[in-house]
Amino acid sequence: xxxxxxxxxxxxxxxxxxxxxxxxxxxxxxxxxxxxxxxxxxxxxxxxxxxxxxxxxxxxxxxxxxxxxxxxxxxxxxxxxxxxxxxxxxxxxxxxxxxxxxxxxxxxxxxxxxxxxxxxxxxxxxxxxxxxxxxxxxxxxxxxxxxxxxxxxxxxxxxxxxxxxxxxxxxxxxxxxxxxxxxxxxxxxxxxxxxxxxxxxxxxxxxxxxxxxxxxxxxxxxxxxxxxxxxxxxxxxxxxxxxxxxxxxxxxxxxxxxxxxxxxxxxxxxxxxxxxxxxxxxxxxxxxxxxxxxxx
Amino acid sequence: xxxxxxxxxxxxxxxxxxxxxxxxxxxxxxxxxxxxxxxxxxxxxxxxxxxxxxxxxxxxxxxxxxxxxxxxxxxxxxxxxxxxxxxxxxxxxxxxxxxxxxxxxxxxxxxxxxxxxxxxxxxxxxxxxxxxxxxxxxxxxxxxxxxxxxxxxxxxxxxxxxxxxxxxxxx
Numbered sequence: 359x360x361x362x363x364x365x366x367x368x369x370x371x372x373x374x375x376x377x378x379x380x381x382x383x384x385x386x387x388x389x390x391x392x393x394x395x396x397x398x399x400x401x402x403x404x405x406x407x408x409x410x411x412x413x414x415x416x417x418x419x420x421x422x423x424x425x426x427x428x429x430x431x432x433x434x435x436x437x438x439x440x441x442x443x444x445x446x447x448x449x450x451x452x453x454x455x456x457x458x459x460x461x462x463x464x465x466x467x468x469x470x471x472x473x474x475x476x477x478x479x480x481x482x483x484x485x486x487x488x489x490x491x492x493x494x495x496x497x498x499x500x501x502x503x504x505x506x507x508x509x510x511x512x513x514x515x516x517x518x519x520x521x522x523x524x525x526x527x528x529x530x531x532x533x534x535x536x537x538x539x540x541x542x543x544x545x546x547x548x549x550x551x552x553x554x555x556x557x558x559x560x561x562x563x564x565x566x567x568x569x570x571x572x573x574x575x576x577x578x579x580x581x582x583x584x585x586x587x588x589x590x591x592x593x594x595x596x597x598x599x600x601x602x603x604x605x606x607x608x609x610x611x612x613x614x615x616x617x618x619x620x621x622x623x624x625x626x627x628x629x630x631x632x633x634x635x636x637x638x639x640x641x642x643x644x645x646x647x648x649x650x651x652x653x654x
Numbered sequence: 655x656x657x658x659x660x661x662x663x664x665x666x667x668x669x670x671x672x673x674x675x676x677x678x679x680x681x682x683x684x685x686x687x688x689x690x691x692x693x694x695x696x697x698x699x700x701x702x703x704x705x706x707x708x709x710x711x712x713x714x715x716x717x718x719x720x721x722x723x724x725x726x727x728x729x730x731x732x733x734x735x736x737x738x739x740x741x742x743x744x745x746x747x748x749x750x751x752x753x754x755x756x757x758x759x760x761x762x763x764x765x766x767x768x769x770x771x772x773x774x775x776x777x778x779x780x781x782x783x784x785x786x787x788x789x790x791x792x793x794x795x796x797x798x799x800x801x802x803x804x805x806x807x808x809x810x811x812x813x814x815x816x817x818x819x820x821x822x823x824x825x
Contacts, residue, residue: 452685452738582750617758624757627747631744634744639732
């Protein structure tokens with residue numbers, strides 16, 4: 359009984375991590391309409407900045423806040439300095455993808471030079487057991503991640519469906535030209551979306567670093583899972599991302615159960631590949647991907 | 655000198671890979687991240703056939719090419735329905751799935767340790783033992799593949815590929 363509950367807890371914790379990066383990637387992917395690899399930098403910047411602050415004696419809350427602010431700046435900066443100008447010059451989504459990949463490689467290598475390639479434990483934390491329920495052990499990092507996932511999902515759900523900004527975001531995502539004609543500054547909305555996604559990615563990165571450790575390549579690893587989650591979620595918004603994250607984590611758990619832990623990430627990519635092939639062959643693309651195909 | 659020959663061999667090998675990517679992405683307009691996976695399938699198939707079944711170099715190479723071509727064809731099937739970013743994501747999923755299989759199927763690929771002790775290549779009486787031999791073979795293969803690609807591009811089939819890049823619907 360205790361082992362089964364522990365598996366459920368671990369799967370839920372994994373799913374909440376995927377959901378966090380999935381939600382942040384969804385925000386930029388829906389409005390940017392390209393595979394923004396540079397988004398991984400927002401994820402990895404926050405824990406490193408927070409680590410630097412904490413090492414210099416700042417309290418954890420201040421270090422976390424500074425880390426998340428740095429991620430916001432990375433997200434906003436990538437849009438304002440790089441993507442906006444390329445978009446204005448009519449660059450295709452493939453050009454944007456390659457540019458984002460180049461920016462990511464520069465950022466990751468800068469971190470690698472500054473902090474080295476070895477995994478670094480986040481200061482002042484650990485996977486200490488905080489509570490035991492039905493024989494399952496909950497660590498503080500797992501509890502924080504589940505809480506953050508629920509709170510951010512609720513916040514984003516409210517923001518996109520109940521606020522004026524959410525309406526503007528959906529308008530720009532669905533039809534930028536029409537949104538501009540109706541007086542919406544699509545450049546400003548895209549910038550704000552990148553800042554928001556940067557904040558969510560930064561929180562996800564810090565929580566992941568608290569749970570295990572951090573290294574300069576963690577951003578890309580996490581983003582890849584975020585891509586899997588968003589693709590599987592299709593055009594079903596934040597609830598779709600949450601369900602997709604749970605499904606991917608469950609599929610991975612089942613895959614690891616019949617194979618070994620080394621197959622953890624591979625099972626997710628096999629799922630993504632099969633899912634996309636089936637979707638392409640059976641339905642000719644649905645939702646978000648049908649509209650993406652049409653725009654290309 | 656050995657180092658220079660090693661670099662020359664690598665340049666020739668990656669020149670062959672670049673040529674194949676140019677055919678798919680450059681002439682046809684399908685940006686594929688999975689070309690590295692197809693490259694790996696060919697490499698592993700050839701090495702496994704040589705190591706485990708004692709296949710001669712030419713036979714293992716031909717079978718490996720057939721395996722890689724089959725993988726490429728299977729990957730191309732969904733491209734009838736999807737294009738652009740979605741196809742890039744599909745190839746990206748294929749790339750990471752195949753890389754994961756290479757790393758985790760230890761019984762077949764020896765995982766991250768890799769395959770070693772592969773018998774030296776032999777073409778008839780010519781047994782390739784030195785770096786110079788491998789450099790000569792690699793440069794010859796590079797020349798042959800570039801010539802084949804050039805012939806394909808000049809042929810009616812090549813013009814079809816380029817018209818797909820221009821307007822698939824019209825093609």
